[in-house]
Amino acid sequence: MTPLPDAPAAPTAPRQPARRLRRFSRAERWVHRGTAWLMGICVFTAACLYLPPLSELVGRRRLVVTVHEWSGLMLPAPLIAGMFFRALRADLSRLNRFGRHDWHWLRTVLRKRSKEGVPAGKFNAGQKLYSAFIAGAVLVMIGTGLLMWFTHLAPVLWRTGATFVHDWLALLLAAGITGHVWMASKDPEARLGMRTGSVASWWARREHSLWKPDDKD
Amino acid sequence: MEEPRVDDAPDDPGEENERHGAPVGRRVVLGMLGLGAAGVALGSHVQDRIDAVLAEVSAKDPTGVTGLLPGGGGFRYYSVTSSVPKRNAENYRLTVGGLVDRPMTYRLADLQAMPQQRLVHDVQCVTGWRVPKTAFSGVRLSALLAASGVRPEATAIRFDCFDGAYTESLTLQQARRSDVMVALTMQDKPVTHAHGGPVRLYAAPMYFYKSAKWLSGITLTKSVEPGYWEKLGYDVDAWVGKSNGRSDDPTS
Missing domain, CATH: 3.90.420.10 (Oxidoreductase, molybdopterin-binding domain)
Known part of the structure; x- marks a missing residue:
């Protein structure tokens, strides 16, 4: 393995800082930030349209609808822009692929209810499934949202079906996002990784023991 | 799809391995698109069933939580302004x-x-x-x-x-x-x-x-x-079931 750029030159140096590993590039962090903001706006405006107490508080139905429609439509934009960056493409292909260790991770975590000590690559199987779920869900929400937005696109039976899918998938998405935020809230080092781009090597060994960071991407 | 193995000792995948293996992510996305399309095609019938069940449950639900589920019944509050003044018997x-x-x-x-x-x-x-x-x-x-x-x-x-x-x-x-x-x-x-x-x-x-x-x-x-x-864009003559491109049962 090639030494990392920020690896200490002299291993004997006194009180060397904890070794940091590069986990996310600047582009990846911006994609995450942009997606999170858009998703946040989408969820908040959805709540204002859907929950009567919030509707009564906020009102302004037309404005809220417009913001919801456009923030939803824009949701894939950060990821699409990020596709121009190699590091992001590399991580996408990591998220896409399931190795043997991922199946092992899933089985073990489902059985033990804890991911402690279970080997994982740069992303564990849960993260891989979550990212795929969000990607699929956003596409389905945009499709069904467009059917409801442009009412002349489809017969009324499909529009009712689109409402059905949009409503129920929204609940699943809310549950998924809550879980995502909950897990992040329990892991400060993971949040640091997404905020600054690097993580402590002890954390990488503990959470992603099979991850072999390199600085090629 | 790659068969999941039963043993508890996975092979060391190595960095090359992380980019190989079954494309589960893509399959999940495509699967969701398929389910979404099926939901659009059949959702109308499914929601009718759910409405019927929820109507029964919410009648016996003291918490009102079922009212928040899609089709949970009840009115939804729509207002086009940010706040509405209150009027009562004196000033109405x-x-x-x-x-x-x-x-x-x-x-x-x-x-x-x-x-x-x-x-x-x-x-x-x-x-x-x-x-x-x-x-x-x-x-x-x-x-x-x-x-x-x-x-x-x-x-x-x-x-x-x-x-x-x-x-x-x-x-x-x-x-x-x-x-x-x-x-x-x-x-x-x-x-x-x-x-x-x-x-x-x-x-x-x-x-x-x-x-x-x-x-x-x-x-x-x-x-x-x-x-x-x-x-x-809404229809001016808004008869239930005969306007706005909808086919609901008439209400009156």
Whole structure:
């Protein structure tokens, strides 16, 4: 393995800082930030349209609808822009692929209810499934949202079906996002990784023991 | 798909391995797109079933949580403005004006003193939700029109609301139907602020956006002046099941 750029030159140096590993590039962090903001706006405006107490508080139905429609439509934009960056493409292909260790991770975590000590690559199987779920869900929400937005696109039976899918998938998405935020809230080092781009090597060994960071991407 | 192995010792995958293996992510995304399409095709039937179940459950649900589920029944609050002033028996006024012989102003008590009628019909919103068998009572709109004397050149009505933004319209012929009224009670209780109280319009045979909340003005006009949502593309003649591209069962 090639030494990392920020690896200490002299291993004997006194009180060397904890070794940091590069986990996310600047582009990846911006994609995450942009997606999170858009998703946040989408969820908040959805709540204002859907929950009567919030509707009564906020009102302004037309404005809220417009913001919801456009923030939803824009949701894939950060990821699409990020596709121009190699590091992001590399991580996408990591998220896409399931190795043997991922199946092992899933089985073990489902059985033990804890991911402690279970080997994982740069992303564990849960993260891989979550990212795929969000990607699929956003596409389905945009499709069904467009059917409801442009009412002349489809017969009324499909529009009712689109409402059905949009409503129920929204609940699943809310549950998924809550879980995502909950897990992040329990892991400060993971949040640091997404905020600054690097993580402590002890954390990488503990959470992603099979991850072999390199600085090629 | 790669067969998951049963042993508990995975091979060291190595960095090359991380980019290989089954494309589960892609399969999940494609699977969700397929499920989404199936949901659009069949969702209408499924939601009907769910509505039936939820209607039974929510009747026995003291927490009201089921009311938050899609199709959980009940009304949804729509307002087009940021906040709506509150009016009560003291400061509520309803004016009848425009092309009439005798412009009138009614207080809440005046309306309560007039002959009342009670109707029980389903309420159908153009966005899809439907609330079964909802009681409204109040004064027939035709009675208020007769009291003010409609001039011959009037053919339509504009309704104004004290939220300051919402408007609605009806043709004179529609307004004179016996199932169109100025409602003072809903579900046998005074109309609450959230439901457009103290006084709202109730046009039983039409989509619920016609039943303007927070009614404050009835103005007779020469021709139909499209209301708030109608300027944004909703049908002016909003018969349930025969407008807005929808095929709901009629409500009245």
